Amino acid sequence: MRKPNKKQSIKKAKKKVKGKKKTAKKKATKILRFEDCIETIDEEISKKRYKWNLASLAWIDFEDVSQILRLHIFRKWHLYDQEKSLKPWIRAIITNQIKNLVRNNYTNFIKPCSRCEAARGETGCTIYKVQCSDCPLYKNWEKNKKAGFSAKMPVPLENYKQEVYHIQNNQEIDVEKSAIIIHKKMEELLKPHEWKVYGFLYIDFLDELQAAKKMGYKTSENNKSPGYKQIKNIKKKIIKKVKQILLNDEIDIW
Secondary structure, eight states, X not given: OOOOOHHHHHHHHHXXXXXXXXXXXXXXXXXXXXGGGHHHHHHHHHHTGGGOOOTTOTTOOHHHHHHHHHHHHHHHGGGOXXXXXXXXXXXXXXXXXXXXXXXXXXXXXXOGGGGOTTEETTTEXXXXXXXXXXXXXXXXXHHHTHHHHHHHSOOOGGGGHHHHHHHHHOTTOOHHHHHHHHHHHHHHHSOHXXXXXXXIIIISOOOHHHHHHHHTXXXXXXXXXXXXXXXXXXXXXXXXXXXXXXXXXXXXXX
16 A cells, blocks of 8 residues: 655644644634624614615604614514625615615605606696697506505695684594494495405505515515515505495594
């Protein structure tokens, strides 16, 4: 049997030393938990405050956004590679999630005119003179998204003085009781699957994705949330029926 020469022996010895160092390094790596990094997470969230500039959304401010971001990071924590730097990973999640929130709560609902070069001011248009349904883009928005825009965007109280006066001077309004009356009427009016979605969205206050999961909806389309079409169509039907009973004065919530 041949004896290993000196060069081979030195190479083997070096490999062993390297292997021991790698093992020691792995053992020395401390596993970071979400709870241990909450101060770092809050610091990175506060740095991105300037990216949230939707002051028109009165029902959601940056404190609400911060809570959503913390929860999202917590849910993604198992995907964090412990051998890499933490801050860049957190920043990427925060940036992407803020973009999603802006899109879901504003960009998806605003008039196409806001991004059109032909638009002039709030209502003008160099092609159709005014922003109206003569424009195919505006017509599509009016049909599919205007209701969502109206529901999400705050309106000036000056336009609703009578309603505000009635609410302020009526000491007998019971909001919880009124909600029960509406829910009861909707249960009678809606089909079983529509009532389930109504309950998830407007009683349990789940978002559309959570409601779709509860209903067991799926999608075969890439980059689309499961059940987004089904939930969207059911919401349209619910809103249409609610409008109808209100127009017909079929329900008294006061």
